[in-house]
Amino acid sequence: MSGTHVSTTINGDAVEYVCDVEETLLDVLRNRLGLTGAKEGCSTGDCGACSVTVDGRLTCSCLMLAVEAEGHEIGTIEGVANGSELHPIQQKILDHAALQCGVCTPGVVVAVKALLEKNPDPTETEVRYWLAGNLCRCTGYDKIIRAVMDAASEMRGS
Amino acid sequence: MRYEAPDTIDAAIAILAAEDGIARVLAGGTDLLVQIRSDMIEPDLVVDIKNINSMRSITPENGGYRIGGAVSCAEMGEHADLCAQWPGVVEAAELIGSTQVQGRATMTGNLCNCGPAADSVPAMVAAEAIATIVGPNGRRDIPVEDMPVAPGKSSLTKGEIVESVFLPARPERSGDAYLRFIPRTEMDIAVVGVGISLTLDGHGTCTHARVGLGAVAATVLLVDDAAKALIGTRVDDAALDKLAAATSAACKPINDKRGTIEFRTKVAGVLAQRVAKIALDRAGK
Amino acid sequence: MTHSSDFNAEKASNLKVIGTRPARPDGVDKVTGRARFGADMNLPGQLVGRILRSPHPHAIIKSIDTSAAEALDGVKAVVTRDDFAENPDNHAVLCNVMAREKALYEGHTVAAVAASTATIARKALKLINVDYEPLPHVTDVDAAMQPDAPVLHDTIFTSGVDPVPTIPSNIVARCEFGHGDVEAGFAKADIIVERELKTAATHQGYIEPHACVASVSTDGMSELWCCTQGHFDDRKICAALLGIDVSRLRVTASEIGGGFGGKTTVFIEPVALALSRKAGRPVKIVMSREEVFKASGPTASTSMRVKIGVTNDGRMTACDGEFRLQGGAFEGSPFDSAAMTAFACYDLENVKSVAFDVVVNRPKGAAYRAPGAPMSVYGVESVVDEVALKIGMDPIEFRLKNAVRDGSQSSYGPKFGPNGLVETLEAAKAHPQYKTPLGPNQGRGIASGFWFNYGGETCSNLNINADGTVTLAVGTPDIGGSRASMCMMAAEELGIPYDSVRATVVDTGALGFNEGSYGSRVTYASGLAIINAAQQAITEMCKRASMMWDIPADAVTWEDGYAKPSGANAGEFEPMSLAEIAAIAANTGGPIAGHREHNADSAGISFGTHIVDTEVDPETGRVDVLRYTVIQDAGKAIHPDYVEGQFQGGAVQGIGWALNEEYIYGDDGKLQNAGFLDYRVPVASDLPMIDTVIVEVPNPGHPYGVRGVGETGIVPPLAAVANSVSAAAGVRLSELPMSPPRVLKAMDDAKQAAE
Structure with a gap:
């Protein structure tokens, strides 16, 4: 089988890879590019652990073929922090102890970042519905929601 | 599996029509x-239609909206007027699906996909939506309720693509709504889904109604008797x-992991x- | 050096680090995606391992032909039952890991391949030809107990009954706990309620599927990386199944993406090792979500009968329960702990609790958070709720009247020591939620619950570094922030800042044996080992200071991070800090360390009480959880954030169990909902905030008073939610999950009965 060549942008950097058509974006991120921050929890779009952004839009990377990334801008958890400076949602998740095992955390961070870019002042209900596709089995969501509300508030400067 | 991402619908149709094996159109890809x-399924060919510009827009047309495939x-x-x-x-x-799925589906x-529990279909049926189909033999329009013929099976023929769905102009004093029943608040497949569109006259009497019903039969149903209960x-x-x-009375459901017949x-x-x-509340506004 | 684990009231009231909420040391890696979980490990030359699973719930495996798969280009090894020697000591685990004579459930491993790519591995699986002879199957616990049920194993003769049966059955064992005379007790009762109840099997639902990489070299040296709650346990069982010396197998625990008991045993690990040994290359196996549901270790489904007698003034006169648990295709359901925990909240004169361990054609169960307790306590607390209602007594008052206290005889044997049940009930009574009025179609539920908590075999090291920092080597994987707790306890003892301490979960080559992260034991048992190790290091540091000062070692004391002369008689010396002592350690005898190996046996029992308000849609039976409060005795909360997190997580898993989660089997014996779409765990929008109240009644067996907190939180919610929904729906629900069709039917039936 001959692979397909793909040119894309990941976290602002031009990236090229060769992949099989069957491979998902998640497969390529994890297995070919070494970007293992996105996790495969279900491969059916039900858990959100593989969340990335495509042209700024939140997406399950398990539900997208790697060849579909051609010409698009992909954002992954590895690109959320600005160098050694954590994004506010990352810091607030730490501050609020809003993780236990941490395997859903990369997906949650990517999803929340996308939310706050779209809606800087979400209600608790809006946050909960936005994150309905990010399963967390450890925390019962309480501390995650508090961390998001706190991060949103801080990012608004209030 | 081959992957093609043509940038015109004609090219897409040609590629699909030429494929002897199993071919699938890839839009959002979430199913x-x-x-x-x-x-x-193990398709031999996947045709990605997202590079076809004409299928990527929501366009006003005759007072309604044409939504690209x-x-x-x-x-x-995010389209305020459509909403x-x-x-x-x-x-x-x-x-x-989830926010993540929304971005692509x-x-x-x-x-x-012709799933009996597809959420948008009862609402489209109620709205009298028309699917515009393009294929090797040209273009045709069908009411959306004629699309599914069985679970997972559509009335499309080889090489055909749904180019767009047309939502007609909404008459004055009319409104539509859709609700589904799921055990959780999100992330489930509808156990029942109901879409209703209705129109009132100046005195508040219903003059026109359509009821679309999902997840209770092999295909989404248009329930005339239910509409008749409202009209007049x-x-x-x-x-x-x-x-x-x-x-x-129109339900012909099955017992399964998501719900009982009863x-x-x-x-x-x-x-x-x-x-x-x-829908009534919206029509009155 | 003594290793006292006695509660030290003076110390416990003067803690500086314990009880604060610092960021966890592994936190940045986990919010940036850098942390490496099971599937994130890769080795050069690694092959892809894939598993062939039985499509039948019960079938004789007549033959397995792997020749076509082996001939496929890119296939490097195929293993079957022939690659695993019989192992009488670990028979059930061996048979579960790789089917032998029979496939006993849909998803049972039958063969496995290692190939150069995933595509080739998938193709190879399709080329393996297995000749099955399907047999009748049974998946329901009650059906499996019937005399005419298909029998899974002709080697099972029910134990615990006299005489021992002469014909095999699916009933592995019967156990009984209790005391007094329940018949005499019921005779004294004014009101007796007896109910049959059921709970569905649920899955731990960790988000990270099982994953491992195995590498066996030609000289037999073997390495295994895996996500696990207990890598020393994995080493023990894998070495036994593969016939490898324990010394030749090094197991490294990756970060673990949730376990809740489900990662305390092996599934794919021995298979990956066998493939690697055969292929001569590293092999990685990652389960799909479907495989996790079909072939890891869910918890038991149950059926039970609970009978409780009370006097009109609210005193329980007798309790009698029978609990039937299926643990999948092999022995080992948590039937005994179900029986032991069922009535543990109550101080009873007459109690009898009987349980059965039953096998069915389902995957072999594994532990799930307080194994057995949520189900039996659901039954008991449902009936308790009903009797309290019947006599018109407030459910908290009723429980207070019957609650165990310090010195109470437990329902399963030992006398209880100091415990916090009464305190949790009092806190519940005083909580604002308990006083808030309810609206129409709303109900409030209360339930209490108990878990033993465990200690166990533990071994930890503490090293004083030359720069004055401290590193900890811990053998219990961090499943929920335990590195932070370990660092806090070390910092507390040593009198240094939290940030100066770092903990590593080390591989099996670096420490003696550690039981895994289960039984709510980590903070208690590993933590106590760290405390003891720190005390040992302090003794050594005092000795080093005494050498510098040329005074006797026992004339030096340790205070707030400094060695000091113990009094004026000892001499006048400037106190030496930990860093100063560490800096000159090379000249005073070499590295300074502390270590501790123990079988910790003073874990404190734990009780909790939950309050939940729900609303039921009378037209659809859909339940909304409006408000929830967890009140639990933590003994002493080391890091309160993570204690609250355990309370909240347990409660929400319990809510899922109560409302929507269930293994659904078809008549064909196959699992119908092996995915997160239809196995419905709670999502963020399903829930309110989960309030918590940490009660602290010290464990007399721990210097700070620590009790385990991880498991108790899942014990009360099944019953609390059931009691709440029953109140809201106006009809008693007696089967979990209380899914909308079930609730609606119960309401409609009740309405019809009333008409």
Whole structure:
């Protein structure tokens, strides 16, 4: 089988890879590019652990073929922090102890970042519905929601 | 598996028509990839339609809206005028999957998959939506209710693509709504789904109504008897009771992991009443 | 050096680090995606391992032909039952890991391949030809107990009954606990309620599927990386199944993406090792979500009968329960702990609790958070709720009247020591939620619950570094922030800042044996080992200071991070800090360390009480959880954030169990909902905030008073939610999950009965 060549942008950097058509974006991120921050929890779009952004839009990377990334801008958890400076949602998740095992955390961070870019002042209900596709089995969501509300508030400067 | 991403619909049709093996159109891919990954299907060809510009827009047309076959549900939700005109259809489309899924899933894909529980389809049926199909033999329009013929099976023929879905102009004093029943608040497949669109006259009497019903039969149903229960009434309690009875009577559900026959039949009537009230409220505004 | 684990009231009231909420040391890696979980490990030359699973719930495996798969280009090894020697000591685990004579459930491993790519591995699986002879199957616990049920194993003769049966059955064992005379007790009762109840099997639902990489080299040296709750346990069982010396197998625990008991045993690990040994290359196996549901270790489904007698003034006169648990295709359901925990909240004169361990054609169960307790306590607390209602007594008052206290005889044997049940009930009574009025179609539920908590075999090291920092080597994987707790306890003892301490979960080559992270034991048992190790290091540091000062070692004391002369008689010396002592350690005898190996046996029992308000849609049976409060005795909360997190997580798993989660089997014996779409765990929008109240009644067996907190939180919610929904729906629900069709039917049936 001959692979397909793909040119894309990941976290602002031009990236090229060769992949099989069957491979998902998640497969390529994890297995070919070494970007293992996105996790495969279900491969059916039900858990959100593989969340990335495509042209700024939140997406399950398990539900997208790697060849579909051609010409698009992909954002992954590895690109959320600005160098050694954590994004506010990352810091607030730490501050609020809003993780236990941490395997859903990369997906949650990517999803929340996308939310706050779209809606800087979400209600608790809006946050909960936005994150309905990010399963967390450890925390019962309480501390995650508090961390998001706190991060949103801080990012608004209030 | 081959992957093609043509930039015109004619090219897409030609590629599909020339394929002898199993071919699939890839729009959002949120169902297709799950099917491929779980070995449900092994396509020889996947044709990605997202590079076809004409299928990526929501365009006003004759007072209604034409929604391209590659427009994501999230894009529909971000279109303020569309939301104002057909709130029920947009709400239904926005119930499909998670935020993540919303960003890629398309209403057209939801229609073409022909799942009996597809959320957007009862709402489209109620809205009298028309699917515009392009294929090797040209272009044709069909009512969306004619798309599914069996679970997972559409009336499309080889090489055909749904280019767009047309939502007609909404008459004055009309409103639409969609509700589904799921055990959780999100992320489930509808156990029952009901879409209703209705129009009132100047005195508040219902002059026109359509009721689309999902997840209670092999395909999404257009329930005329349920519509008749509303037409000519002021959508009062008596009419709503008749609506519930007619809706429940139309159900031909199965017992499965998501619900029982008894439950689906009863809840279909309950939902129909709730949906009618929302549609009525919207029509009155 | 003594290793006292006695509660030290003076110390416990003067803690500086314990009780604060610092960021966890592994936190940045986990919010940036850098942390490496099971599937994130890769080795050069690694092959892809894939598993062939039985499509039948019960079938004789007549033959397995792997020749076509082996001939496929890119296939490097195929293993079957022939690659695993019989192992009488670990028979059930061996048979579960790789089917032998029979496939006993849909998803049972039958063969496995290692190939150069995933595509080739998938193709190879399709080329393996297995000749099955399907047999009748049974998946329901009650059906499996019937005399005419298909029998899974002709080697099972029910134990615990006299005489021992002469014909095999699916009933592995019967156990009985209790005391007094329940018949005499019921005779004294004014009101007796007896109910049959059921709970569905649920899955731990960790988000990270099982994953491992195995590498066996030609000289037999073997390495295994895996996500696990207990890598020393994995080493023990894998070495036994593969016939490898324990010394030749090094197991490294990756970060673990949730376990809740489900990662305390092996599934794919021995298979990956066998493939690697055969292929001569590293092999990685990652389960799909479907495999996790079908072939890891869910918890038991149950059926039970509970009978409780009370006097009109609210005193329980007798309790009698029978609990039937299926643990999948092999022995080992948590039937005994179900029986032991069922009535543990109550101080009873007459109690009898009987349980059965039953096998069915389902995957072999594994532990799930307080194994057995949520189900039996659901039954008991449902009936308790009903009797309290019947006599018109407030459910908290009723429980207070019957609650165990310090010195109470437990329902399963030992006398209880100091415990916090009464305190949790009092806190519940005083909580604002308990006083808030309810609206129409709303109900409030209360339930209490108990878990033993465990200690166990533990071994930890503490090293004083030359720069004055401290590193900890811990053998219990961090499943929920335990590195932070370990660092806090070390910092507390040593009198240095939290940030100066770092903990590593080390591989099996670096420490003696550690039981895994289960039984709510980590903070208690590993933590106590760290405390003891720190005390040992302090003794050594005092000795080093005494050498510098040339005074006797026992004339030096340790205070707030400094060695000081113990009094004026000892001499006048400037106190030496830990860093100063560490800096000159090379000249005073070499590295300074502390270590501790123990079988910790003073874990404190734990009780909790939950309050939940729900609303039921009378037309659809859908339940909304409106408000929830967890009140639990933590003994002493080391890091309160993570204690609250355990309370909240347990409660929400319990809510899922109560409302929507269930293994659904078809008549064909196959699992119908092996994915997160239809196995419905709670999502963020399903829930309110989960309030918590940490009660602290010290464990007399721990210097700070620590009790385990991880498991108790899942014990009360099944019953609390059931009691709440029953109140809201106006009808008693007696089967979990209380899914909308079930609730609606119960309401409709009740309405019809009333008409």
